[in-house]
Amino acid sequence: MLTLRPILSALRSIALISFTVGTTFLSASAFAEDVTASNPNPAKNVILIIGDGMDDHQITIARNYLKGAAGRLTLDDMPVRSSVAVLTVSEQAPDEYIYVADSACSGTSMSTGQATSRARIATTAKSDIDIETIVEMAHKSGFKTGIVSTSSVTDATPAVFASHIQYRFCENPEKMVTERFSCPQDLKANGGPGSISEQLAVSNVDVIFGGGMENFTPTVEGGSTSVLDSAIANGFTILKTKQDLNNVTTAGKVLGLFADKHLATKLRGEDGRIAEKPEPSLLNSVHWSLGEVDLPEPMTCETNPDAADTPSLLSMSSKAIELLSTDNDKGFFLMIESASIDKQSHARNPCGSIGELDQLDETVAYALKFADQHPGTLILVTADHAQAAQLVPESSMFSGLDIPVYSPGSMVRIITPEGGLMGVNYATNDFFAEEHTGAAVPLYANDVAIGKIDTYISQTDIFDIAKQHLGL
Amino acid sequence: MLTLRPILSALRSIALISFTVGTTFLSASAFAEDVTASNPNPAKNVILIIGDGMDDHQITIARNYLKGAAGRLTLDDMPVRSSVAVLTVSEQAPDEYIYVADSACSGTSMSTGQATSRARIATTAKSDIDIETIVEMAHKSGFKTGIVSTSSVTDATPAVFASHIQYRFCENPEKMVTERFSCPQDLKANGGPGSISEQLAVSNVDVIFGGGMENFTPTVEGGSTSVLDSAIANGFTILKTKQDLNNVTTAGKVLGLFADKHLATKLRGEDGRIAEKPEPSLLNSVHWSLGEVDLPEPMTCETNPDAADTPSLLSMSSKAIELLSTDNDKGFFLMIESASIDKQSHARNPCGSIGELDQLDETVAYALKFADQHPGTLILVTADHAQAAQLVPESSMFSGLDIPVYSPGSMVRIITPEGGLMGVNYATNDFFAEEHTGAAVPLYANDVAIGKIDTYISQTDIFDIAKQHLGL
Known part of the structure; x- marks a missing residue:
């Protein structure tokens, strides 16, 4: 296999040698080397930023809106870019592949280095064995750890880093046995660790920020106090508001729950509009080539008024980084998720996804x-x-034929700030939530990763890359 | 902007210096350096391989089928991987962006370094000025040039490298003025260069291989002989069969037209099946949550019997490389297109696209x-x-809810050789041809490009990269 790795490893050695024999390299742009020189063993940190559902379509849609077709996101200027295979296995036959993932199994690949089946939280397919996560390993080795998400902190992506359960929807003690799903073997009564919120409450994670207060208000299984009380008893300082977040300076563990459910998105469609079905004329129902079609009226994106009291992903992330890096010579592992790129795509709301990708980009x-x-x-x-x-296309590429050609799904036509008109189609089903899709996803990294990441990797390799960086 | 470029330029210098001071580096794996050392000025060649419509979904679909979910294509092992913005401008207002391209404008970006409007072949939007192509520039500077495609050689992607016309469908003298489209200002009678086939016939391209004989049989505008005769008069040796292709050794210009239209694809769906509409039960028409749905029966891909007499992309490409590199110290520019990844996606035939991506991968x-x-x-x-x-998903992620959730478009469920079941959805319209989409596309390069290509570029940069490599 052709790879940059050996060449760049060699370069890194050469660069280090060059540095030790002279100081003329030092300049404003060599600030990083300067710091390294004065501190040859800097703290080792990993910040893993996950855009849930952030594939190349979502990125291009967001770029067109936020920066213009010829503009650049912060992501676009990162020096390492790879493509990542998303591997999912069958629950019944774990040696067989399923070609489309959910956030539980794909998150588990990244948090544990092992592919699993859909809906599983850091547990193996079929055999249901808990798999140690990078957060747990980092903590054991003395690193601080953090989890930040715009979803409920019990949602799949944050959950896979610090809990282990059969089914992602077993988020709190009241959701362990329901008609539609259940996690009987994870019940404390059966020797299990309890629901996701119960596991987070007793975890050693230093910083947990997101939404999901509703998952911490139920009473713990077999107890008489709430999950939140259990977190407090376990040493967590609880934050509930933007103000709390701004003010916190504690060196102890912090659990910030800034909404009952997921955090509100930054943007929404004009007047709350989402994708709509094109409306063909009656004549078109006689034959596909007859009649006309009304496509959804063009619209802009607007600030979501529901988000006024919601801390931004950037404010949560910068505070987490501040708390994790202060007085910490060892280093930290921090997972940051912009969760609603995915949720707003399920809901056919491209403006929602665009705003959440914007939140991710400014955090990057x-x-x-x-x-x-x-x-x-x-x-x-x-x-x-x-x-x-x-x-x-905002109207069909074949619209010149004077035949009504239109999506069988739902679509939006967004007026971009640069004055263009962008079409976004949602047509994987007509249910109230769209499907995930199975394309490989992008990976970006900073200069620390140059020469260390091949151009095509598996999602499980992300665990190994982080582990190797921290020396775990 | 963070970039590998300065670091790797430095590395390349260091590597060259290292090489000149010792020969212990020489080994089987250092064959390339060996050749460089014995010939410090090797011929400069550019081979630009275009997968028409080959986005990350197409690549993942093909990988799952051809190599398995955990397998690797040849593409995946290439050492450079970038993401490419596809820029299209409005015909009426060329300073405004359109967010979805066709092959004519996107090909023009690569062949000329200038973004244009849809359907244009190496001409500027609105002002309709011919733009010099990389093939024309390379020829002027003494390089040999070649164009290979599985489409008609007059189709948009091959056309943009060696012809200039307002409208891509003006492929031969009989198609210059039609009811639906016309290129009046390109008529010879109006001082223009004539149709695409007429321009290729009088071009200086050394090797042109593909389909499209039907575009060379009409009589040239204002003449009495066929376009093919005009090509012969211009020095082209004409090839028509696989046997002709195998046997040709000429040092002169060669035009190979191996089919009347596009070349037949390597694979097709079982018994010729393509995507089909899911079939909901009658009860489901009463309410979306009621009744059942029959999804298309799973199927395999099979060899397309129509392709028995068709030369493969590999055989055309290897012959082109042989002809262009023989007795050529200067070098060559060769464009190779696997055209029907796109055409079979328009036609909702995933097996067709998979086979054409396989053809591309073996050519790579x-x-x-x-x-x-x-x-x-x-x-x-x-x-x-x-x-x-x-x-x-081959069946909805929500199918556990016992509600009939299904695509409003058409879908295929493909049985993969590794025993999985892969769903492919086509739902951008219900017309006989699907729409293009607007996501950024991948770019791969070999080790010669290490440090020379940023992680995110524009399609027009591909022209500059090729130009720079050839020193044009």
Whole structure:
């Protein structure tokens, strides 16, 4: 296999040697080397930023809107870019592949290095064995750890880093046995660790920020106090508001739950509009080539008023980085998720996804700046799986034929700030939530990763890359 | 902007210096350096391989089928991987962007370095000025040039490298003025260069291989002989069969037209099946949550019997490389297109697209081997635009709810050789041809490009990269 690795390893050695024999390299742009020189063993940090459902369509849609077709996201300027296979196995036959993932199994690949079946949280397919996560391993080795998400902190992506359960929807003690799903063997009564929120409450994670307060208010299984009380008893300081987040400076463990459910998105469609079905004329029902079609009226994106009291992903992430890096010579592992790129694609709301990708991109910019000042910091940015949204012509490429050609699904025509008209199609089903899709997803990394990541890897390799960086 | 470029330029210098001070590096794996050392000025070649419509969905679908979910294509082992913005401008207002391209404008970006409007062949939007192509520039500078495609050689992607016309469908003298489209200002009678086939026939391209004989049988505008006769008069040797292709050794210009239209695809669906509409029960028409749905029966892919007499993309490409590299110290520019990845996605035939991606991948393997022996050879592999096919769950992710959830478009469920079941969805419209989509596309390159290509570029940069490599 052709790879940059040996060449760049050689380069890194050469660069280090060059540095030790002279100081003329030192300049403003060599700030990172300067820091390294004064501190040859900087703290080793990994910041893994996951855009849930952030595939190439979502990225292009967001870029067109946020920066223009010829513009660049912060992501686009990262020096390492790879493509990542998303591997899912069958629950019944774990040696067989399923070609489309959910966030539980794809997150488990990244948090544990092992592919599993859909809906599983850091447990093996069929055999249901708990798999140690990178967060647990990092903690054991003395690193601080953090989990930040715009979803409920009990949602699949944050959950796979610090809990182990058969079924992702067993989020709190009241959801362990339901009509539609259940996790009987994870019940405490059966010797299990309890629901996801119960596991997070007793975890050793230093910083947990997101939504999902509703999963911490139920009473713990077999007890008389709430899951939140259990977290407090376990040493967590609880934050509930933007103000709490701004003010916190504690060196102890912090659990920030800033909404009952998921955090509100930054953007929404004009007047709350989402994708709509094209409306063909009656004549078109006689034959596909007859009549006309009304496509959805063009619209803009607007600020979501529901998000006024919601901390941004950037504010949660920068606070997490501050708390994890202060007085910490060893280093930290931090997972940051922009969760609703996916959720808003399920809901056919491209403006929602665009705003959440914007939140991710500005968080990436912050993380890169932190890494510039803390040269032991590896930044990885990726997606867990691809999503349904497709960037399509705003009116059919065949509309010149004077035949009503239109999506059988739902679509939006977004007026972009640069004055263009962008079509987004949602047509994997007509249910209230679109399907995930199975394309490989992108991985971006900062200069620390140059020469260390091949151009095509598996999602399980992300665990190995992080582990190797921290020396676990 | 963070970039590998300065670091790797430095590395390349260091590597060259290292080489000049010792020969212990020489080994089997250092064959390329060996050749460089014995010939410090090897011929400079560019092989640009375009998978029409080959986006990340198409690649993942093909990989799952051809190599398995955990397998690797030749593409996956290439050492450089970038993402490419596909830029299209409005015909009426060329400073405004359109977010989905066709092969004519995206090909023009690569062949000329200038973004244009849809359907244009190497001409500017609105102002309709001919733009010099990389093939024309390379020829002027003494390089040999070649164009290979599985489509008619007059189709958009091959056409943009060696012809200039307002409208891509003006492929031969009989198609210059029609009811649906016309290219009046390109008529010879109006001082223009004539149709695409007429332009190719009088071109200086050394090797042109593909389909499209039907575009060379009409009589040239204002003349009495066929376009093919005009090509012969211009010095082209004409090839028509696989046997002709195998036997040709001429040092002169060669025009191989191996089919009347596009070349037949390597694979097709079982018994010729393509995507089909899911069939909901009558009860489901009463309410979306009621009744049942029959999804298309799973199927395999099979060899397309129509392709028995068709030369493979590999056989055309290897012959083109042989002809272009023989007795040529200067070098060559060769464009190779696997055209029907796109055409079979328009037609909702995933097996067709898979087979054509397989053809591309084996051609890439051949080109990489040639580059190993000819170290001045830059291999670029990319797509011109994204396509409609989506890799989706073979049955809905929500099928556990016992509600009939299904695509409003058409789908296929393919039995993969590794025993999986892969869903592919086509739902951008219900017309007889699906739409293109607008996601950024991948770019792969061989080791010659290490450090020379940023992780995110524009399609117009591909022209510049090729130009720079040839020193044009």
